[in-house]
Amino acid sequence: MYYGAIEAGGTKFVCAVSDDQFVIKDRISIPTSSPAETLNQVFEFFDQYSLKSIGIASFGPIDVNKNSKTYGYITTTPKPDWSNFDFVGTIKDRYPVAVAWTTDVNAAAYGELKKGNAQGCESCLYLTVGTGIGGGAVVNGKLLEGYGHPEMGHVLVRLHPEDTYEGTCPYHGNCLEGLAAGPAIEGRYGSKGDELEKADKVWEIEAYYIAQALVDYSLTLRPEKIILGGGVMKQKQLFPLIRDEFAKLMANYVTIPDLNEYIVAPGLGDNAGVIGSLLLAAETCEDQLYS
Template identity: 45%
Template sequence: MMASIEAGGTKFVCAVGTGPHDLRAVTSFPTTTPDETLAQAIAFVREQEELAGQSVSALGVACFGPVDLRTDSPTFGHITSTPKPGWGGTDVVGTFRQALGVPVGFDTDVNGAALAESRWGAGQGLDPVVYVTVGTGIGAGALVNRQLLHGLLHPEVGHVLVRRHPEDTFEGVCPYHGDCLEGLAAGPALQARWQRRPADLGPLRDQAVAMESWYLAQLATMLMYLLSPERIVFGGGVTKLPGLLPALRKDAVSIVNGYIDAPAATTDIDSYIVPPGLGDQAGILGGLALAQRAVSR
Protein backbone atom coordinates (compact mmCIF):
# COMPACT_ATOMS: atom_id res chain seq x y z
CA MET A 1 0.00 0.00 0.00
CA MET A 2 1.25 3.45 -0.95
CA ALA A 3 -0.02 6.94 -0.21
CA SER A 4 -0.61 9.73 -2.71
CA ILE A 5 -1.08 13.46 -2.29
CA GLU A 6 -2.12 15.78 -5.09
CA ALA A 7 -1.03 19.03 -3.47
CA GLY A 8 -2.88 21.81 -5.22
CA GLY A 9 -2.93 25.50 -4.53
CA THR A 10 -6.68 25.36 -3.92
CA LYS A 11 -7.09 21.92 -2.35
CA PHE A 12 -5.14 18.82 -1.33
CA VAL A 13 -6.41 15.41 -2.51
CA CYS A 14 -5.18 12.33 -0.64
CA ALA A 15 -5.57 8.60 -1.27
CA VAL A 16 -3.95 5.22 -0.69
CA GLY A 17 -3.69 2.29 -3.07
CA THR A 18 -1.54 0.88 -5.85
CA GLY A 19 -3.04 2.15 -9.12
CA PRO A 20 -6.20 2.97 -11.10
CA HIS A 21 -7.98 -0.22 -10.04
CA ASP A 22 -6.94 0.12 -6.41
CA LEU A 23 -7.49 3.71 -5.30
CA ARG A 24 -8.94 3.94 -1.82
CA ALA A 25 -10.14 6.48 0.72
CA VAL A 26 -9.91 9.46 -1.66
CA THR A 27 -10.46 12.61 0.35
CA SER A 28 -9.83 16.31 -0.11
CA PHE A 29 -9.58 19.47 1.97
CA PRO A 30 -8.82 23.15 1.29
CA THR A 31 -5.23 24.35 1.04
CA THR A 32 -4.90 26.75 3.96
CA THR A 33 -1.63 27.41 5.79
CA PRO A 34 1.34 25.09 5.28
CA ASP A 35 1.35 23.89 8.90
CA GLU A 36 -2.38 23.12 8.94
CA THR A 37 -2.58 21.58 5.48
CA LEU A 38 0.49 19.34 5.76
CA ALA A 39 -0.65 18.22 9.22
CA GLN A 40 -4.02 17.19 7.78
CA ALA A 41 -2.29 15.18 5.06
CA ILE A 42 -0.04 13.44 7.60
CA ALA A 43 -3.04 12.65 9.79
CA PHE A 44 -4.81 11.14 6.77
CA VAL A 45 -1.90 8.78 6.03
CA ARG A 46 -1.62 7.70 9.67
CA GLU A 47 -5.36 7.04 9.85
CA GLN A 48 -5.24 4.88 6.72
CA GLU A 49 -2.29 2.95 8.10
CA GLU A 50 -4.23 2.26 11.29
CA LEU A 51 -7.34 1.18 9.41
CA ALA A 52 -5.36 -1.12 7.10
CA GLY A 53 -3.19 -2.52 9.86
CA GLN A 54 -0.07 -1.84 7.84
CA SER A 55 2.28 1.03 7.06
CA VAL A 56 2.53 2.65 3.66
CA SER A 57 5.70 1.71 1.82
CA ALA A 58 6.10 5.13 0.21
CA LEU A 59 4.42 8.48 -0.34
CA GLY A 60 4.13 10.34 -3.63
CA VAL A 61 3.48 14.07 -3.73
CA ALA A 62 2.44 15.77 -6.97
CA CYS A 63 2.75 19.39 -5.92
CA PHE A 64 1.84 22.86 -7.11
CA GLY A 65 4.85 25.03 -7.69
CA PRO A 66 7.28 26.29 -8.53
CA VAL A 67 9.27 23.70 -6.58
CA ASP A 68 12.93 22.77 -6.20
CA LEU A 69 13.51 19.36 -7.84
CA ARG A 70 17.32 19.35 -7.77
CA THR A 71 18.20 16.46 -5.46
CA ASP A 72 21.62 17.97 -4.66
CA SER A 73 20.08 21.28 -3.58
CA PRO A 74 19.73 22.22 0.12
CA THR A 75 16.16 23.27 -0.68
CA PHE A 76 15.17 20.12 -2.59
CA GLY A 77 11.49 19.40 -1.99
CA HIS A 78 10.66 23.00 -1.12
CA ILE A 79 8.05 25.22 -2.74
CA THR A 80 9.90 28.29 -4.04
CA SER A 81 8.54 31.52 -5.56
CA THR A 82 4.85 30.69 -5.52
CA PRO A 83 2.22 33.45 -5.53
CA LYS A 84 0.29 31.33 -2.99
CA PRO A 85 0.47 33.42 0.22
CA GLY A 86 2.48 31.82 3.02
CA TRP A 87 3.74 28.84 1.01
CA GLY A 88 7.02 30.19 -0.36
CA GLY A 89 9.93 28.27 1.17
CA THR A 90 7.77 25.45 2.57
CA ASP A 91 9.72 22.19 3.01
CA VAL A 92 7.17 19.68 1.72
CA VAL A 93 9.43 16.62 1.35
CA GLY A 94 11.27 17.13 4.65
CA THR A 95 8.03 17.52 6.58
CA PHE A 96 6.58 14.29 5.21
CA ARG A 97 9.81 12.32 5.56
CA GLN A 98 10.21 13.31 9.19
CA ALA A 99 6.59 12.56 10.07
CA LEU A 100 6.13 9.28 8.18
CA GLY A 101 9.62 7.82 7.84
CA VAL A 102 9.11 6.46 4.33
CA PRO A 103 10.55 7.29 0.88
CA VAL A 104 8.88 10.34 -0.64
CA GLY A 105 8.52 10.70 -4.41
CA PHE A 106 8.15 14.38 -5.26
CA ASP A 107 7.52 16.32 -8.44
CA THR A 108 5.24 18.93 -9.92
CA ASP A 109 1.53 18.18 -10.13
CA VAL A 110 1.68 18.18 -13.93
CA ASN A 111 4.77 15.97 -14.10
CA GLY A 112 2.96 13.54 -11.81
CA ALA A 113 -0.07 13.57 -14.10
CA ALA A 114 2.17 13.08 -17.15
CA LEU A 115 3.73 10.04 -15.49
CA ALA A 116 0.33 8.58 -14.61
CA GLU A 117 -1.04 9.14 -18.10
CA SER A 118 2.04 7.45 -19.58
CA ARG A 119 1.58 4.40 -17.33
CA TRP A 120 -2.17 3.96 -17.24
CA GLY A 121 -3.87 6.56 -19.43
CA ALA A 122 -3.77 8.33 -22.78
CA GLY A 123 0.01 8.20 -23.08
CA GLN A 124 0.58 4.46 -22.71
CA GLY A 125 3.37 3.23 -24.96
CA LEU A 126 4.22 6.74 -26.17
CA ASP A 127 7.34 8.83 -25.58
CA PRO A 128 7.60 11.82 -25.35
CA VAL A 129 4.24 12.61 -23.77
CA VAL A 130 3.12 16.02 -22.50
CA TYR A 131 0.34 16.67 -19.99
CA VAL A 132 -1.10 20.21 -19.87
CA THR A 133 -3.46 21.47 -17.20
CA VAL A 134 -5.56 24.61 -17.57
CA GLY A 135 -7.31 25.64 -14.38
CA THR A 136 -6.36 28.12 -11.67
CA GLY A 137 -3.02 28.24 -13.50
CA ILE A 138 -1.53 26.73 -16.63
CA GLY A 139 1.22 24.14 -16.41
CA ALA A 140 2.72 21.25 -18.34
CA GLY A 141 4.61 18.13 -17.41
CA ALA A 142 6.65 16.11 -19.87
CA LEU A 143 7.98 12.57 -20.01
CA VAL A 144 10.97 12.46 -22.39
CA ASN A 145 13.07 9.32 -22.91
CA ARG A 146 11.17 7.73 -20.01
CA GLN A 147 12.27 10.52 -17.65
CA LEU A 148 10.27 13.43 -16.25
CA LEU A 149 11.66 16.66 -17.63
CA HIS A 150 13.70 18.70 -15.16
CA GLY A 151 16.60 21.09 -15.61
CA LEU A 152 17.17 24.66 -14.53
CA LEU A 153 13.76 24.37 -12.84
CA HIS A 154 10.95 22.45 -14.49
CA PRO A 155 8.68 23.34 -17.42
CA GLU A 156 6.75 26.55 -16.70
CA VAL A 157 4.76 26.86 -19.90
CA GLY A 158 2.10 29.04 -18.32
CA HIS A 159 4.45 31.99 -18.44
CA VAL A 160 5.41 31.94 -22.11
CA LEU A 161 4.40 34.98 -24.15
CA VAL A 162 1.78 34.49 -26.86
CA ARG A 163 0.33 36.50 -29.70
CA ARG A 164 -2.76 38.35 -28.61
CA HIS A 165 -6.13 37.55 -30.09
CA PRO A 166 -7.06 40.46 -32.41
CA GLU A 167 -10.15 41.26 -30.32
CA ASP A 168 -8.55 40.89 -26.89
CA THR A 169 -7.82 44.09 -24.98
CA PHE A 170 -7.71 42.42 -21.55
CA GLU A 171 -4.55 43.40 -19.68
CA GLY A 172 -3.97 39.98 -18.05
CA VAL A 173 -3.83 38.86 -14.43
CA CYS A 174 -0.38 37.29 -13.93
CA PRO A 175 1.29 39.07 -10.98
CA TYR A 176 4.70 38.54 -12.61
CA HIS A 177 4.10 39.09 -16.34
CA GLY A 178 0.60 40.48 -16.81
CA ASP A 179 -0.35 39.11 -20.23
CA CYS A 180 1.61 35.86 -20.43
CA LEU A 181 -0.34 32.73 -21.40
CA GLU A 182 -1.49 32.11 -17.83
CA GLY A 183 -2.37 35.76 -17.40
CA LEU A 184 -4.63 35.61 -20.45
CA ALA A 185 -6.02 32.07 -20.49
CA ALA A 186 -6.11 30.48 -17.02
CA GLY A 187 -9.38 30.26 -15.09
CA PRO A 188 -8.94 33.53 -13.14
CA ALA A 189 -8.22 35.36 -16.42
CA LEU A 190 -11.42 34.05 -17.97
CA GLN A 191 -13.44 35.15 -14.96
CA ALA A 192 -11.81 38.59 -14.85
CA ARG A 193 -12.19 39.17 -18.61
CA TRP A 194 -15.80 38.04 -18.92
CA GLN A 195 -16.92 38.84 -15.35
CA ARG A 196 -18.38 35.36 -15.09
CA ARG A 197 -17.12 31.98 -13.94
CA PRO A 198 -16.02 29.76 -16.86
CA ALA A 199 -18.91 27.39 -16.13
CA ASP A 200 -21.45 30.27 -16.33
CA LEU A 201 -20.47 32.10 -19.52
CA GLY A 202 -23.91 31.80 -21.10
CA PRO A 203 -24.17 33.73 -24.39
CA LEU A 204 -20.50 34.74 -24.10
CA ARG A 205 -19.32 31.15 -24.31
CA ASP A 206 -18.67 30.96 -28.06
CA GLN A 207 -16.58 34.11 -28.01
CA ALA A 208 -14.72 32.95 -24.89
CA VAL A 209 -14.02 29.52 -26.41
CA ALA A 210 -12.68 31.08 -29.61
CA MET A 211 -10.31 33.32 -27.65
CA GLU A 212 -9.23 30.53 -25.28
CA SER A 213 -8.59 28.21 -28.20
CA TRP A 214 -6.45 30.87 -29.88
CA TYR A 215 -4.12 30.96 -26.88
CA LEU A 216 -4.02 27.25 -26.04
CA ALA A 217 -3.41 26.27 -29.66
CA GLN A 218 -0.30 28.45 -29.60
CA LEU A 219 0.89 26.49 -26.56
CA ALA A 220 0.14 23.17 -28.27
CA THR A 221 2.16 24.12 -31.34
CA MET A 222 5.06 25.42 -29.22
CA LEU A 223 5.18 22.02 -27.52
CA MET A 224 5.05 20.27 -30.89
CA TYR A 225 8.01 22.29 -32.17
CA LEU A 226 10.09 22.14 -28.97
CA LEU A 227 9.55 18.60 -27.62
CA SER A 228 8.00 16.74 -30.57
CA PRO A 229 5.69 14.72 -28.28
CA GLU A 230 3.81 11.72 -29.58
CA ARG A 231 0.69 12.92 -27.77
CA ILE A 232 -0.45 16.03 -25.89
CA VAL A 233 -3.00 15.54 -23.12
CA PHE A 234 -5.06 18.57 -22.06
CA GLY A 235 -6.68 18.44 -18.63
CA GLY A 236 -7.94 20.84 -15.99
CA GLY A 237 -11.30 22.45 -15.39
CA VAL A 238 -11.10 25.08 -18.14
CA THR A 239 -10.60 22.42 -20.85
CA LYS A 240 -14.05 21.09 -20.05
CA LEU A 241 -15.64 24.14 -21.68
CA PRO A 242 -17.95 22.72 -24.38
CA GLY A 243 -16.34 22.99 -27.79
CA LEU A 244 -12.89 24.03 -26.54
CA LEU A 245 -10.86 20.93 -27.45
CA PRO A 246 -12.28 20.68 -31.01
CA ALA A 247 -11.58 24.40 -31.53
CA LEU A 248 -8.07 24.01 -30.10
CA ARG A 249 -7.29 21.17 -32.50
CA LYS A 250 -8.56 23.15 -35.48
CA ASP A 251 -6.53 26.23 -34.50
CA ALA A 252 -3.40 24.13 -33.93
CA VAL A 253 -3.64 22.66 -37.44
CA SER A 254 -4.08 26.18 -38.82
CA ILE A 255 -1.04 27.51 -36.95
CA VAL A 256 1.19 24.62 -38.06
CA ASN A 257 0.01 25.30 -41.63
CA GLY A 258 1.46 22.11 -43.03
CA TYR A 259 4.99 22.67 -41.67
CA ILE A 260 4.98 19.46 -39.61
CA ASP A 261 4.56 16.71 -42.18
CA ALA A 262 2.90 14.12 -39.96
CA PRO A 263 -0.70 12.89 -39.73
CA ALA A 264 -0.81 13.85 -36.03
CA ALA A 265 -0.55 17.51 -37.05
CA THR A 266 -3.25 17.23 -39.72
CA THR A 267 -5.69 14.38 -40.31
CA ASP A 268 -5.08 12.62 -36.97
CA ILE A 269 -5.18 15.70 -34.77
CA ASP A 270 -8.22 14.34 -32.87
CA SER A 271 -6.12 11.47 -31.53
CA TYR A 272 -3.06 13.66 -30.96
CA ILE A 273 -4.51 16.41 -28.75
CA VAL A 274 -6.70 14.51 -26.30
CA PRO A 275 -8.35 14.72 -22.87
CA PRO A 276 -6.86 12.70 -19.99
CA GLY A 277 -7.43 8.97 -20.23
CA LEU A 278 -7.57 8.96 -16.42
CA GLY A 279 -10.06 11.81 -16.23
CA ASP A 280 -10.00 13.80 -13.02
CA GLN A 281 -7.85 11.12 -11.35
CA ALA A 282 -4.70 11.89 -13.35
CA GLY A 283 -3.28 14.03 -10.54
CA ILE A 284 -3.90 11.71 -7.60
CA LEU A 285 -2.72 8.72 -9.65
CA GLY A 286 0.35 10.79 -10.46
CA GLY A 287 1.13 10.77 -6.76
CA LEU A 288 0.91 6.98 -6.69
CA ALA A 289 3.18 6.72 -9.73
CA LEU A 290 5.72 8.97 -7.98
CA ALA A 291 5.52 6.79 -4.86
CA GLN A 292 6.23 3.70 -6.98
CA ARG A 293 9.26 5.42 -8.52
CA ALA A 294 10.54 6.35 -5.06
CA VAL A 295 10.41 2.69 -3.97
CA SER A 296 12.06 1.43 -7.16
CA ARG A 297 14.98 3.79 -6.59
Protein backbone atom coordinates in the same frame (compact mmCIF):
# COMPACT_ATOMS: atom_id res chain seq x y z
CA MET B 1 1.75 -2.00 3.17
CA TYR B 2 0.59 0.77 0.89
CA TYR B 3 1.83 3.38 -1.52
CA GLY B 4 0.83 6.91 -0.57
CA ALA B 5 0.05 9.89 -2.79
CA ILE B 6 -0.33 13.58 -2.09
CA GLU B 7 -1.67 15.77 -4.87
CA ALA B 8 -1.11 19.21 -3.38
CA GLY B 9 -3.11 21.96 -5.04
CA GLY B 10 -3.56 25.58 -4.16
CA THR B 11 -7.22 24.93 -3.37
CA LYS B 12 -7.18 21.38 -2.01
CA PHE B 13 -4.93 18.45 -1.12
CA VAL B 14 -5.95 14.98 -2.28
CA CYS B 15 -4.34 12.17 -0.34
CA ALA B 16 -4.68 8.51 -1.29
CA VAL B 17 -3.26 5.06 -0.58
CA SER B 18 -3.16 2.14 -2.99
CA ASP B 19 -2.12 -1.48 -3.15
CA ASP B 20 0.62 -2.86 -5.41
CA GLN B 21 -1.77 -2.83 -8.38
CA PHE B 22 -2.48 0.90 -7.84
CA VAL B 23 -6.06 0.25 -6.84
CA ILE B 24 -6.95 3.16 -4.56
CA LYS B 25 -8.05 1.81 -1.18
CA ASP B 26 -8.79 5.14 0.52
CA ARG B 27 -8.61 8.84 -0.28
CA ILE B 28 -9.44 12.16 1.26
CA SER B 29 -9.76 15.75 0.06
CA ILE B 30 -8.50 18.49 2.37
CA PRO B 31 -8.94 22.26 1.84
CA THR B 32 -5.55 23.96 1.46
CA SER B 33 -5.07 26.35 4.37
CA SER B 34 -1.83 26.99 6.27
CA PRO B 35 0.95 24.38 6.07
CA ALA B 36 0.53 23.39 9.72
CA GLU B 37 -3.24 23.01 9.53
CA THR B 38 -3.19 21.23 6.16
CA LEU B 39 -0.36 18.85 7.03
CA ASN B 40 -1.94 17.93 10.35
CA GLN B 41 -4.91 16.57 8.40
CA VAL B 42 -2.55 14.85 5.94
CA PHE B 43 -0.82 13.15 8.88
CA GLU B 44 -4.14 12.06 10.40
CA PHE B 45 -4.97 10.32 7.13
CA PHE B 46 -1.63 8.57 6.52
CA ASP B 47 -1.09 7.64 10.18
CA GLN B 48 -3.79 5.00 9.66
CA TYR B 49 -1.63 3.08 7.19
CA SER B 50 1.72 1.34 6.95
CA LEU B 51 3.44 3.05 4.02
CA LYS B 52 6.14 1.80 1.65
CA SER B 53 6.72 5.18 0.02
CA ILE B 54 4.98 8.44 -0.81
CA GLY B 55 4.66 10.37 -4.07
CA ILE B 56 4.10 14.12 -3.77
CA ALA B 57 2.77 16.11 -6.71
CA SER B 58 2.77 19.76 -5.68
CA PHE B 59 1.67 23.15 -6.92
CA GLY B 60 4.64 25.34 -7.54
CA PRO B 61 7.07 26.67 -8.26
CA ILE B 62 8.99 23.95 -6.44
CA ASP B 63 12.65 23.01 -6.23
CA VAL B 64 13.27 19.65 -7.96
CA ASN B 65 17.05 20.04 -8.26
CA LYS B 66 18.52 17.36 -5.99
CA ASN B 67 21.79 19.29 -5.78
CA SER B 68 20.04 22.35 -4.37
CA LYS B 69 19.94 23.25 -0.67
CA THR B 70 16.21 23.84 -1.04
CA TYR B 71 15.36 20.61 -2.84
CA GLY B 72 11.88 19.56 -1.79
CA TYR B 73 10.72 23.10 -1.07
CA ILE B 74 7.80 25.03 -2.47
CA THR B 75 9.63 28.21 -3.45
CA THR B 76 8.19 31.49 -4.77
CA THR B 77 4.50 30.68 -4.74
CA PRO B 78 2.08 33.56 -4.11
CA LYS B 79 0.01 31.17 -1.98
CA PRO B 80 0.01 32.72 1.53
CA ASP B 81 2.22 30.93 4.08
CA TRP B 82 3.55 28.36 1.60
CA SER B 83 6.51 30.27 0.16
CA ASN B 84 9.85 28.59 1.01
CA PHE B 85 8.10 25.67 2.72
CA ASP B 86 10.14 22.48 3.15
CA PHE B 87 7.47 20.06 1.95
CA VAL B 88 9.59 16.93 1.47
CA GLY B 89 11.49 17.50 4.70
CA THR B 90 8.25 17.85 6.67
CA ILE B 91 6.87 14.61 5.22
CA LYS B 92 10.13 12.72 5.79
CA ASP B 93 10.25 13.88 9.41
CA ARG B 94 6.93 12.13 9.92
CA TYR B 95 7.37 9.08 7.67
CA PRO B 96 10.88 7.55 7.24
CA VAL B 97 10.16 6.22 3.75
CA ALA B 98 11.24 7.05 0.20
CA VAL B 99 9.52 10.15 -1.17
CA ALA B 100 9.04 11.01 -4.84
CA TRP B 101 8.78 14.75 -5.50
CA THR B 102 7.56 16.56 -8.59
CA THR B 103 4.97 19.01 -9.83
CA ASP B 104 1.26 18.28 -9.96
CA VAL B 105 1.29 18.47 -13.76
CA ASN B 106 4.38 16.28 -14.15
CA ALA B 107 2.66 13.62 -12.06
CA ALA B 108 -0.49 13.94 -14.17
CA ALA B 109 1.56 13.53 -17.35
CA TYR B 110 3.17 10.41 -15.91
CA GLY B 111 -0.16 8.99 -14.83
CA GLU B 112 -1.58 9.51 -18.30
CA LEU B 113 1.46 7.89 -19.91
CA LYS B 114 1.23 4.76 -17.78
CA LYS B 115 -2.50 4.37 -17.16
CA GLY B 116 -4.38 6.96 -19.22
CA ASN B 117 -4.72 8.31 -22.74
CA ALA B 118 -0.99 8.20 -23.51
CA GLN B 119 -0.53 4.48 -22.84
CA GLY B 120 1.80 2.94 -25.38
CA CYS B 121 3.70 6.22 -25.85
CA GLU B 122 7.19 7.11 -24.70
CA SER B 123 6.38 10.82 -24.50
CA CYS B 124 3.45 13.04 -23.70
CA LEU B 125 2.61 16.50 -22.48
CA TYR B 126 -0.07 17.36 -19.92
CA LEU B 127 -1.41 20.91 -19.71
CA THR B 128 -3.90 21.93 -17.06
CA VAL B 129 -6.01 25.02 -17.74
CA GLY B 130 -7.87 26.18 -14.68
CA THR B 131 -7.24 28.76 -11.96
CA GLY B 132 -3.71 28.77 -13.33
CA ILE B 133 -2.02 27.07 -16.26
CA GLY B 134 0.77 24.56 -15.84
CA GLY B 135 2.38 21.92 -17.97
CA GLY B 136 4.35 18.76 -17.39
CA ALA B 137 6.02 16.40 -19.82
CA VAL B 138 7.42 12.90 -20.07
CA VAL B 139 10.26 12.45 -22.58
CA ASN B 140 11.63 9.00 -23.37
CA GLY B 141 9.69 7.63 -20.43
CA LYS B 142 11.20 10.09 -17.93
CA LEU B 143 9.82 13.24 -16.35
CA LEU B 144 11.14 16.41 -17.94
CA GLU B 145 13.20 18.12 -15.25
CA GLY B 146 16.60 19.76 -15.21
CA TYR B 147 17.82 22.79 -13.30
CA GLY B 148 14.14 23.18 -12.50
CA HIS B 149 10.79 22.01 -13.79
CA PRO B 150 8.88 23.36 -16.82
CA GLU B 151 6.74 26.48 -16.36
CA MET B 152 4.68 26.07 -19.50
CA GLY B 153 1.91 28.37 -18.37
CA HIS B 154 4.17 31.38 -18.66
CA VAL B 155 5.18 31.15 -22.30
CA LEU B 156 4.47 34.36 -24.17
CA VAL B 157 1.71 34.40 -26.78
CA ARG B 158 0.49 36.88 -29.39
CA LEU B 159 -2.63 38.85 -28.57
CA HIS B 160 -5.79 37.92 -30.42
CA PRO B 161 -6.61 40.74 -32.89
CA GLU B 162 -9.89 41.41 -31.06
CA ASP B 163 -8.55 41.11 -27.52
CA THR B 164 -7.54 44.18 -25.52
CA TYR B 165 -7.25 42.42 -22.16
CA GLU B 166 -3.95 43.13 -20.38
CA GLY B 167 -3.71 39.80 -18.58
CA THR B 168 -3.72 38.69 -14.96
CA CYS B 169 -0.19 37.37 -14.47
CA PRO B 170 1.64 39.61 -11.94
CA TYR B 171 4.98 38.67 -13.52
CA HIS B 172 4.31 38.79 -17.27
CA GLY B 173 0.84 40.18 -17.88
CA ASN B 174 0.02 38.68 -21.25
CA CYS B 175 1.61 35.24 -20.94
CA LEU B 176 -0.53 32.17 -21.58
CA GLU B 177 -1.72 31.98 -17.96
CA GLY B 178 -2.35 35.70 -17.85
CA LEU B 179 -4.58 35.56 -20.91
CA ALA B 180 -6.19 32.12 -20.83
CA ALA B 181 -6.53 30.85 -17.25
CA GLY B 182 -9.88 30.94 -15.50
CA PRO B 183 -9.31 34.31 -13.79
CA ALA B 184 -8.47 35.88 -17.18
CA ILE B 185 -11.78 34.68 -18.61
CA GLU B 186 -13.64 36.13 -15.64
CA GLY B 187 -11.61 39.35 -15.71
CA ARG B 188 -12.22 39.86 -19.41
CA TYR B 189 -15.95 39.07 -19.46
CA GLY B 190 -17.13 39.58 -15.88
CA SER B 191 -18.38 35.98 -15.59
CA LYS B 192 -16.87 32.58 -14.97
CA GLY B 193 -16.30 30.29 -17.92
CA ASP B 194 -19.13 27.92 -17.04
CA GLU B 195 -21.51 30.90 -17.22
CA LEU B 196 -20.31 31.73 -20.75
CA GLU B 197 -20.76 28.33 -22.33
CA LYS B 198 -22.71 29.57 -25.34
CA ALA B 199 -20.59 32.68 -25.98
CA ASP B 200 -18.69 31.57 -29.09
CA LYS B 201 -16.19 34.44 -29.16
CA VAL B 202 -15.03 33.62 -25.64
CA TRP B 203 -13.94 30.16 -26.69
CA GLU B 204 -12.51 31.24 -30.03
CA ILE B 205 -10.17 33.61 -28.20
CA GLU B 206 -9.37 30.97 -25.58
CA ALA B 207 -8.55 28.42 -28.29
CA TYR B 208 -6.37 30.97 -30.08
CA TYR B 209 -4.08 31.27 -27.05
CA ILE B 210 -3.98 27.60 -26.09
CA ALA B 211 -3.27 26.52 -29.68
CA GLN B 212 -0.32 28.92 -29.91
CA ALA B 213 1.24 27.34 -26.83
CA LEU B 214 0.61 23.81 -28.11
CA VAL B 215 2.37 24.64 -31.37
CA ASP B 216 5.35 25.93 -29.40
CA TYR B 217 5.44 22.83 -27.20
CA SER B 218 5.07 20.56 -30.23
CA LEU B 219 7.93 22.18 -32.10
CA THR B 220 10.17 22.08 -29.03
CA LEU B 221 9.41 18.67 -27.50
CA ARG B 222 7.67 16.74 -30.32
CA PRO B 223 5.48 14.74 -27.90
CA GLU B 224 3.44 11.80 -29.11
CA LYS B 225 0.35 13.01 -27.27
CA ILE B 226 -0.94 16.26 -25.75
CA ILE B 227 -3.47 15.97 -22.94
CA LEU B 228 -5.51 18.96 -21.82
CA GLY B 229 -7.06 18.92 -18.35
CA GLY B 230 -8.27 21.37 -15.73
CA GLY B 231 -11.54 23.13 -15.08
CA VAL B 232 -11.55 25.31 -18.18
CA MET B 233 -11.08 22.27 -20.41
CA LYS B 234 -14.34 20.80 -19.13
CA GLN B 235 -15.83 23.10 -21.79
CA LYS B 236 -15.67 20.36 -24.41
CA GLN B 237 -16.39 22.78 -27.26
CA LEU B 238 -12.80 23.98 -26.81
CA PHE B 239 -11.20 20.83 -28.19
CA PRO B 240 -12.29 21.17 -31.84
CA LEU B 241 -11.57 24.91 -31.75
CA ILE B 242 -8.05 24.28 -30.44
CA ARG B 243 -7.39 21.57 -33.02
CA ASP B 244 -8.56 23.86 -35.86
CA GLU B 245 -6.43 26.77 -34.68
CA PHE B 246 -3.45 24.47 -34.10
CA ALA B 247 -3.69 23.21 -37.70
CA LYS B 248 -3.76 26.79 -39.03
CA LEU B 249 -0.76 27.83 -36.97
CA MET B 250 1.31 24.72 -37.67
CA ALA B 251 0.56 25.10 -41.40
CA ASN B 252 1.80 21.56 -42.17
CA TYR B 253 5.34 22.59 -41.22
CA VAL B 254 6.07 19.29 -39.46
CA THR B 255 4.28 15.97 -39.36
CA ILE B 256 1.85 15.65 -36.46
CA PRO B 257 -0.41 12.70 -35.56
CA ASP B 258 -4.09 12.96 -36.40
CA LEU B 259 -5.23 15.90 -34.29
CA ASN B 260 -8.25 14.05 -32.92
CA GLU B 261 -5.79 11.57 -31.41
CA TYR B 262 -3.02 14.05 -30.67
CA ILE B 263 -4.86 16.70 -28.60
CA VAL B 264 -7.12 14.87 -26.16
CA ALA B 265 -8.76 15.00 -22.74
CA PRO B 266 -7.30 13.03 -19.80
CA GLY B 267 -8.14 9.35 -19.80
CA LEU B 268 -7.90 9.33 -16.00
CA GLY B 269 -10.10 12.39 -15.57
CA ASP B 270 -9.34 14.23 -12.34
CA ASN B 271 -7.33 11.25 -11.01
CA ALA B 272 -4.31 11.70 -13.27
CA GLY B 273 -2.19 13.46 -10.64
CA VAL B 274 -3.05 10.98 -7.89
CA ILE B 275 -2.36 7.94 -10.07
CA GLY B 276 0.89 9.48 -11.29
CA SER B 277 1.96 10.15 -7.71
CA LEU B 278 1.27 6.54 -6.72
CA LEU B 279 3.27 5.26 -9.70
CA LEU B 280 6.19 7.53 -8.82
CA ALA B 281 5.99 6.42 -5.18
CA ALA B 282 6.33 2.80 -6.32
CA GLU B 283 9.29 3.57 -8.57
CA THR B 284 11.03 5.51 -5.82
CA CYS B 285 10.52 2.57 -3.45
CA GLU B 286 12.10 0.20 -5.99
CA ASP B 287 15.00 2.57 -6.62
CA GLN B 288 15.72 2.67 -2.90
CA LEU B 289 15.65 -1.13 -2.65
CA TYR B 290 18.21 -1.54 -5.42
CA SER B 291 20.47 1.42 -4.66
